[in-house]
Amino acid sequence: MNFRALLATSLLLIAPVAAFSAETKPAEKSAASARHPLRGVITSVMADQSAFMVKHEEIPGVMRAMTMMFKVDEATFKAFKAGDAITGLMSRQGRNWVLENVKPAAAKPAK
Numbered sequence: 001m002n003f004r005a006l007l008a009t010s011l012l013l014i015a016p017v018a019a020f021s022a023e024t025k026p027a028e029k030s031a032a033s034a035r036h037p038l039r040g041v042i043t044s045v046m047a048d049q050s051a052f053m054v055k056h057e058e059i060p061g062v063m064r065a066m067t068m069m070f071k072v073d074e075a076t077f078k079a080f081k082a083g084d085a086i087t088g089l090m091s092r093q094g095r096n097w098v099l100e101n102v103k104p105a106a107a108k109p110a111k
């Protein structure tokens with residue numbers, strides 16, 4: 001194997017790793033309380049748990065698109081209803097996923 005071929009092979013091995021690192025910054029990934037912007041639609045409300053079921057879009061490097069439960073504070077819980085399109089900041093807090101800074105979002109066609 002000549003040097004040029006060796007170099008090309010090395011770059012092929014390194015490139016995917018570099019691309020992955022650029023996509024998911026360590027700071028966003030490591031901290032348990034890191035907040036990630038989220039966009040989604042409330043599919044149902046759970047009054048007994050002060051939580052919303054939210055169908056959210058993909059959060060690149062963190063989570064695929066899915067429907068899941070988020071705890072919210074009382075004021076937020078009262079301000080929204082099933083069917084509302086929202087944006088917010090999600091974070092892991094203990095056993096729960098929590099949604100903060102929840103705001104109405106313009107409805108967007110599903111992908």
Ligand SMILES: [Cu+2]
Pocket residue numbers: 056063064065066067068
């Ligand atoms: Cu999720």
